[in-house]
Amino acid sequence: MPCCSCHEIDFGIDVGVDNNHLIASKDPTHPANMICELCRLFYTNGWCTGTGGGVSIRDANKAYIAPSGVHKERMVPSDMFVMDLESKEYLRKPAKYKASACTPLFLDIYNIRDSGACIHTHSQNAVMVTLLFDKYFEISSIEQIKALPKVTEAGNLWYSDKLTIPILENTEREEDLSESLQQCIKSHPNTTAILVRRHGIFVWGENIWKAKVYNEALDYLMELAIKMKQFGIPTVKQE
């Protein structure tokens, strides 16, 4: 029955409270669509299986965040949380879910680096390198290194540059990583990724396309480094 004094009741609370216009778009590059597409792809790569890992994308002052503990390859845009990065209030909060446990970590990365997207994977290559290296994953003189940015200056690393990715110790709860992650990002201004021992990797970039390239290149290099170690080949080329 229409209500003459409150038009919202005609449409149901979803229109006003759920802010569906923030996630409904036919544009495949819209953050809500991209997160779903990339999580499907990352699931296929073994990077976001068993509900682990995820993707967040920033659109100006808004962060798009996936739900926690769901089949990451089956998410749909209406599952997305949207946070106002200034007020830290959710503009959209699907009632049946909690936001990803990685949310404080994604926010740390947006805050400290002003990045446009964050990728978190549980790639076995990432986990293995944290078991094979101590404080840093290091590799040099491999062509794929040229896909990674210098970060503190324009341009990418050169073939013979040494790529260094810090390794943090894991915590029981993902959100408890926040303090050490913040410190690590600040003390390593030229990194675009951080590994977490026995857990995975966080990768970020100016936008989702760059973050995707960095994550793919890093995973390639980590897989290669594991094989090099198996053959006793040093990952950093001796002069």
Ligand SMILES: CSCCC(=O)C(=O)COP(=O)(O)O
């Ligand atoms: C088996 S996944 C454990 C939590 C985690 O490390 C992760 O990356 C996923 O967290 P989310 O809350 O986004 O499901």
Ligand SMILES: [Zn+2]
């Ligand atoms: Zn994780």
